[in-house]
Amino acid sequence: MKITRDWLRDYVDYPWDVAELVDRLTMAGLEEEAVDDLATGLDGVVVGLVLSRHPLPNADRLSLCQVDIGDSKPSAIVCGAPNVATGQKVAVILPGSRLPDGREIRRTTIRGVESAGMICSEVELGIGADASAILVLPDSYEVGSPFAPQAGLDDVLIDFEVTPNRPDCLSLLGIAREV
Numbered sequence: 001m002k003i004t005r006d007w008l009r010d011y012v013d014y015p016w017d018v019a020e021l022v023d024r025l026t027m028a029g030l031e032e033e034a035v036d037d038l039a040t041g042l043d044g045v046v047v048g049l050v051l052s053r054h055p056l057p058n059a060d061r062l063s064l065c066q067v068d069i070g071d072s073k074p075s076a077i078v079c080g081a082p083n084v085a086t087g088q089k090v091a092v093i094l095p096g097s098r099l100p101d102g103r104e105i106r107r108t109t110i111r112g113v114e115s116a117g118m119i120c121s122e123v124e125l126g127i128g129a130d131a132s133a134i135l136v137l138p139d140s141y142e143v144g145s146p147f148a149p150q151a152g153l154d155d156v157l158i159d160f161e162v163t164p165n166r167p168d169c170l171s172l173l174g175i176a177r178e179v
Contacts, residue, residue: 001159001160001170001171001175002158002160003157003158003160003172003175004038004155004156004157005018005021006152007172008021008175008179011172011173011176012176014179018035018156019035021158022035024179025160025175025178025179028178029166030160030161030162030163030166030169030178031163032158032159032160033159033160034157034158034159035156036156036157036159038153038154038155038156038157039149039153039154040100041099041100041101041125042100042125042147043097043146044093044097044105045092045093045094045097045125045146045148046069046091046092046094046144046145046146046147047069047091047141047144047147047150048068048069048089048090048092049087049089049090050065050066050067050084050085050086050088050090050119051065051066051067052066052086053065053079053084053085053086056078056110056111057111057112057113058111058112061080061082062078062080062110062111063080063084064077064078064079064113067090067117067119068143068144069092069117069143070143070145071144075092075116076113076114076115076116077092077115077116077117077118077119078110078111078113078115079118081119081121081134082132083133083134083136084119084134088136088137089136089137089139089143090119090137091119091120091134091135091137091147092117092119092120093105093120094116094117095117099124099125100125101124101126105118119134120134121133121135122135127153137151
């Protein structure tokens, strides 16, 4: 049975952190399978606004994008995605941060142009399977702010194995009742 901390809080208010919640539910007869922080690996990802996109000189598929990430001046980011366009809000990982798969993002020079970060796809963020294009975000996302809270990923997924003697906990409402 998989639940999230926020789903559970929609039904019941509890004073404990996730570790104590899991301990208490384990003592009530639910076996913990896994506890996953959904925002793991998304620390350096912010919401950016693509201000302009121009073809990169001497490159067929690359573009040079000027991206507002909430700083005083836009960041220049080289992007190879075919769907990047002016006016889009996108997820940008900043130099010095790591992708969820462990790769470190650094300032780099591509075809003689410095790139300060990376515009990400679902696969690079570890939140989906589409690697063919960048992730285009809704207009409601705030430029320069962290990506995870706006995408609803600042939550914890808790997976319990419900034992045969606890069929009452086969739903979120049943677990909320137990809490």
